[in-house]
Amino acid sequence: MLLRRLTFLAAFGAPLAFAPVAGAGTYEVYSCWAGSDTFRNPAANGSAWAKRSDPGERFSAFDQCGASDNGFGVISVSGYQAPNGAFGELSFTAPAGTRIERVRFWRTAWSYGSGSGGESQRNYLYTLADGAVTGRGDIFDGSSDVPPGMAGSEDVAYHGLIPANVLDYDVSSSTPASVTYRVGCGFAAGCPTGDSRTNFAAGVKIYGAITTLRDSSDPEESVAPTGLLAAGTHRGVEPVRVSAAGDNSGIKRLAVYADEATSPVGVVDFERNRDKCAWWQAVPCQNVTDVDVQVDTRRVSDGTHRFVVRAYDAAENVRAFVSEPVTVKNGTDAKPDSFGTPVPARGPVNGTPASDRAILTATFARNHRAALRLAFRRRAVVAGRLVDEAGAPIAGAQVGVAARSVAGGGPDAPVGTATTGPDGRFRTPLGARGPSRVLVISYFSHVGDDAPTATRELRLSVAAGVRLAPHPRHVHNGQAVTFAGSLLGRPLPATGKLIEMQVKIGHRWHTFATTRARGRRGRFRYRYRFMRTYERVTYRFRALARADGAYPWATGASRTVPVRVN
Structure with a gap:
């Protein structure tokens, strides 16, 4: 029942652009439908937000992300008056070492009640930073109705990620540790929880959210003196082992550079690996141990080099390790531009302006x-x-x-x-x-x-393509007609495809026999003898192929063919 009531009617609308790309020192956490069409949140996960219901059961927090065009949110329930001080809320808490700069919501919120000013009986809708109203975001104190369209819309086109539903909550001036969306009652006379117009007197449904976090710390990194960084002369492909790399937001990428080069000669990138970086979690990436970064030494000139090993956290903060001098010798024919497999690169951009958040x-x-x-x-x-x-x-x-x-x-x-x-x-x-x-x-x-x-x-x-032809088209009672046809779509199941022979009686089609289409040409035949037609009648027939799991076509029928009897 809750799911049905929370699924509003959708009207087609234009898509909304996501928030600007996070800059260096920041990363983004994607919730519900935000990022669901990319590697960042493919399962429409909303678990980064904590949901708190009212212990008195007047406000219920829910999470239906990924189900139809629903989201997560809070609604007033029960139909009884909510007492002053009752509320339900959604909250995002920044992990240790980070602070919140911004939240972009796609939401719809509403509140109905009676009265005005201090005599109101109506629930409030607040966005809070560290538990306090900031003067930004949704600030509806319950003194007047908040109908659909005032705080988002009922339009769920593109899973609700449309301009009409945007709330851009910029808290970069205070960088709180938590952000909350709260629905509750703040009037001594209490507040309604039911309403004939919407069933729920007040609530918020969030279709998607992108939370931008500031991470001010650099990752830690240790590199082993083995492989390419061991003593001696090196050639071919050799590993650089990162013994450990960690950060409060996790490690997104490891890269090895030769000397002062700006392009890496070896990379291990976890950003799009869902097992390593889950961008729907407050701490998106994992810390790593004993990772080998393969380096093709033929991509650098023979001689002595210092290799720079860099660890990047989720926010693109970086820690660099510079090796002792390393001797590389692949022979006089080895040149950086002619030997070795290039480090996997993203290559040229696709379109103008190309975007990772397109x-x-x-x-x-x-x-x-x-x-x-x-x-x-x-x-x-x-x-x-x-x-x-x-x-x-x-x-x-x-x-x-x-x-x-x-x-x-x-x-x-x-x-x-x-x-x-x-x-x-x-x-x-x-x-x-x-x-x-x-x-x-x-x-x-x-x-x-x-x-x-x-x-x-x-x-x-x-639809399946079906051909059908009767022979002859005119018979007398007691005579037979042969229906021959073919099924056009391929491939056919090994056992053939069931064909229903149908006749139209009144306004409805009735199946009177079945046969099978078989062979390379998908042919079928059925012979029918008329035994009880004593007047002149023209029957209308067709052949029907129904959809099934073994045949990759939708239900399709032949054109209607007439057969006259008597």
């Missing part, structure tokens, strides 16, 4: 939705838009389109690309042939990235 939208052009049903051999067109975190279009970017079958699963197979125009928009037609499939639209901010920056999934259902 927002990708995609729908079918025909219905502007993420799902479409097509007749056999009809074409579909995918359309979308790519913008950066400030909402500016990303032009000239390659957007990939891949597909996988809804029946057999398997890896995504590339089927095409599209290039964004000056306004960030793109369109790409799909081939007319192909079964029902899931389309994966993806954007990589750099052409060498292993994982996409943003993705969208669309579901295309394609």
Whole structure:
């Protein structure tokens, strides 16, 4: 019941750009639907926020992130008056060694009651920093109604991550240790918890949140004098062992540089590894021990070098270790520009301006939705838009389109690309042939990235193609007609595909027999003898192939064919 009541009706809206990229010394924590289309929060996790319900059961905190277009929040419940001082709240606490600079909410909040001023009976809605009202954010003291649209909207397009729902709570001037969104009663006469207009008299639902944290400490690092850093002459690929690296926000990346070079000769990057960096947690990355960074010494000239080993924390703070002189000798033919496998690099940027926090939208052009049903051999067109975190279009970017079958699963197979125009928009037609499939639209901010920056999934259902012809088309009672046909979509199951023979009686189709389409051409036949038709009647028949798990096509039927009897 709670889930049903909290799922508001959605109206289609434009996507909202996420917060500006965190600068050096800061990192961001993604909650609920924020970051759910990237590696930063793929499961729409909202666990970084603590949820506190009222012990008197007048306010209930909930977390339904990842379920339909819900979020996490607080609502007034029970239908009874809430006493003065009762409240429920959501709170984010900064980890040790960090402070909060900013929270960007996508939310909807409301409060209904009666009276005005000090005679009010209505719940307040407050954003708090270290438990205090700051003059910023949502400040509704309960003295007047807060209807939908005043603090966010009921529009849940793009999971509610739209401009109408934004609350930008900038607390950089105070950098508190905690931020809270509280819903409660502050009037002596009490406050209502139920309302006929919304069921819940007051509440807040947060679709997504991005919390920016300031980390002022540098990581710690220790490097072992082994491998490349051991005594002697070195050649080929050798490891640099980082014995330990740690920080209060965890380690995001390890990199090795030769001398004063600005490009690394060896990198271990954990940023997109969900097992190492979970950007939906307040402490996103893990500390590491005994990590080998492989260095191809053929990428530096023969001679003596000092290698710089750098550990980066989640906020891009860095600690550097400089080695003793290391002798490299690969031979006179070894040159940095001609030997060795380059360190994995992200490569050129994809689009202008490329962004690691790009927002990708995609729908079918025909219905502007993420799902479409097509007749056999009809074409579909995918359309979308790519913008950066400030909402500016990303032009000239390659957007990939891949597909996988809804029946057999398997890896995504590339089927095409599209290039964004000056306004960030793109369109790409799909081939007319192909079964029902899931389309994966993806954007990589750099052409060498292993994982996409943003993705969208669309579901295309394609009806099975069925042909049917009767012979003869005119018979007398007591005679038989043979229906011959073929199933056009491939592949067919090894045991064939069940075909239903149907006749139309009144306004409804009725199945009177079944047969199977088999063989390389998917042919089927069925012979029917008319035994009880004494007047002249024209029957209408069709063949139907229903969707099932073994056949990757949606339910489809042949055209209607007439047969006259007598």
